[in-house]
Amino acid sequence: MPTFTTIDDLEPAQRLLVRIDVNAPIEDGTAQDNRRFARHAETISELLEDGHALALLAHQGRPGRDTFVSLESHADVLSAHLDREVAFVSDTFGEEALEAIRDLEPGDVLLLENSRMCEGELPEEEPAVKAETELVRTLAPEFDAYVNDAYSAAHRSHASLVGFPLVMDAHAGRVMETEYTANSAIRDREFDGTVTMVLGGTKAEDLIPVIEQVDDTVDRFCLGGIVGELFLRADGHDVGYDVDGTEFFDHQWADHRETIERVRSEYGDRLLLASDLAAESDAGERTEAAVENIEKETSYLDVGSETARRYADLVRESDAVFVKGALGVFEDERFADGTVSVLSAIAETDCFSVVGGGDTSRAIGMYDLEEKDFSHVSVAGGAYVRALTGDSLVGIDVLERR
Numbered sequence: 386m387p388t389f390t391t392i393d394d395l396e397p398a399q400r401l402l403v404r405i406d407v408n409a410p411i412e413d414g415t416a417q418d419n420r421r422f423a424r425h426a427e428t429i430s431e432l433l434e435d436g437h438a439l440a441l442l443a444h445q446g447r448p449g450r451d452t453f454v455s456l457e458s459h460a461d462v463l464s465a466h467l468d469r470e471v472a473f474v475s476d477t478f479g480e481e482a483l484e485a486i487r488d489l490e491p492g493d494v495l496l497l498e499n500s501r502m503c504e505g506e507l508p509e510e511e512p513a514v515k516a517e518t519e520l521v522r523t524l525a526p527e528f529d530a531y532v533n534d535a536y537s538a539a540h541r542s543h544a545s546l547v548g549f550p551l552v553m554d555a556h557a558g559r560v561m562e563t564e565y566t567a568n569s570a571i572r573d574r575e576f577d578g579t580v581t582m583v584l585g586g587t588k589a590e591d592l593i594p595v596i597e598q599v600d601d602t603v604d605r606f607c608l609g610g611i612v613g614e615l616f617l618r619a620d621g622h623d624v625g626y627d628v629d630g631t632e633f634f635d636h637q638w639a640d641h642r643e644t645i646e647r648v649r650s651e652y653g654d655r656l657l658l659a660s661d662l663a664a665e666s667d668a669g670e671r672t673e674a675a676v677e678n679i680e681k682e683t684s685y686l687d688v689g690s691e692t693a694r695r696y697a698d699l700v701r702e703s704d705a706v707f708v709k710g711a712l713g714v715f716e717d718e719r720f721a722d723g724t725v726s727v728l729s730a731i732a733e734t735d736c737f738s739v740v741g742g743g744d745t746s747r748a749i750g751m752y753d754l755e756e757k758d759f760s761h762v763s764v765a766g767g768a769y770v771r772a773l774t775g776d777s778l779v780g781i782d783v784l785e786r787r
């Protein structure tokens with residue numbers, strides 16, 4: 386049971402600072418809808434119905450990346466989910482933001498600018514240090530209470546996530562509460578039968594510790610995506626190298642090579658890799674090759690159909706399945722086979738299943754799968770895998786410490 390307080394413990398009609406996580410895919414500088422918006426919209430609606438006035442604090446991307454953009458378009462996506470205007474101010478805690486905050490009336494909702502544009506938000510530091518940042522010291526006195534609904538960012542010790550609970554009344558929002566409850570139950574559950582973990586996506590640093598830490602619980606790991614290609618490289622295949630200006634592989638290989646090679650040799654047959662891969666042909670069509678025949682200069686975008694079938698069969702035979710990260714670029718229908726085959730196989734069975742990842746969970750809506758066919762769909766990625774391994778999340782620790 387969580388030991389933090391929730392929005393049920395708020396006094397009525399307060400002025401609230403609400404931290405949400407709408408970190409989203411960006412196309413042409415504009416936020417694309419993901420499941421996080423809809424989930425937070427439920428918390429926001431509930432707070433508005435209770436007559437609170439809300440300022441929302443959130444981040445997008447990281448400095449230096451293409452996805453590091455203003456939150457202006459995020460306000461539009463949220464407005465569509467809420468069916469009411471979400472005002473936006475291109476400032477986080479300066480004069481312009483303070484003026485907009487002071488104008489808030491009960492029932493109003495205002496989104497502040499990307500918190501990562503403020504000095505002091507990054508880098509990771511102790512909560513006590515973050516509580517002293519100008520961001521926290523300026524905004525805290527403007528509100529009656531702080532609500533943290535950003536479960537998917539709760540593994541980051543950033544000012545907007547860990548600073549406020551140290552200096553003001555603070556509570557968990559509904560997304561925080563439900564994700565915490567679901568993911569802790571998963572962590573504490575003892576499974577009968579075969580447990581399979583399907584790991585893909587782009588982030589080796591998130592996934593490799595998981596493989597090592599859930600060793601006792603998980604029987605086999607099915608790998609795909611960028612991470613799977615790095616393991617194929619460890620097996621000596623001509624894949625997992627940056628080509629055509631991609632920046633996925635070589636730096637991750639440099640950082641994690643030793644661990645990847647060690648894990649590969651220690652886990653042997655329990656770690657399943659793709660036997661074929663798919664790429665785009667010159668004519669723009671999906672083309673496939675067995676891993677023995679792959680070419681170093683080709684960019685592979687999905688596991689092949691033989692692998693997709695094999696992984697789907699293993700899922701059907703499992704009693705519990707955990708998914709983190711996509712097996713291919715599912716956003717493009719031509720390269721969705723791996724991800725969708727695994728998700729469809731889960732949906733067909735009554736195994737216990739959790740699908741996590743801000744991007745990966747989007748595949749469920751995009752391919753007409755239904756959330757009810759999964760035991761839990763987590764909008765979190767890094768926070769979800771940390772919870773699976775039993776690691777605590779700093780953003781929750783500070784709420785619990787109150």
Ligand SMILES: Nc1ncnc2c1ncn2[C@@H]1O[C@H](COP(=O)(O)OP(=O)(O)OP(=O)(O)O)[C@@H](O)[C@H]1O
Pocket residue numbers: 585586587588609610611685686687709710711712713714715716741742743744745746764765766767
């Ligand atoms: N072979 C590949 N080449 C390029 N991108 C890939 C490949 N395979 C998977 N992906 C991308 O991986 C992304 C999902 O993985 P990602 O590591 O972002 O995890 P996530 O599920 O969104 O979790 P998080 O919330 O931690 O970001 C998808 O958007 C997909 O396009």
Ligand SMILES: O=C(O)[C@H](O)COP(=O)(O)O
Pocket residue numbers: 406408446447537538541743765766767768
């Ligand atoms: O999308 C996420 O996983 C969270 O918003 C955290 O973002 P970060 O990985 O850039 O810190």
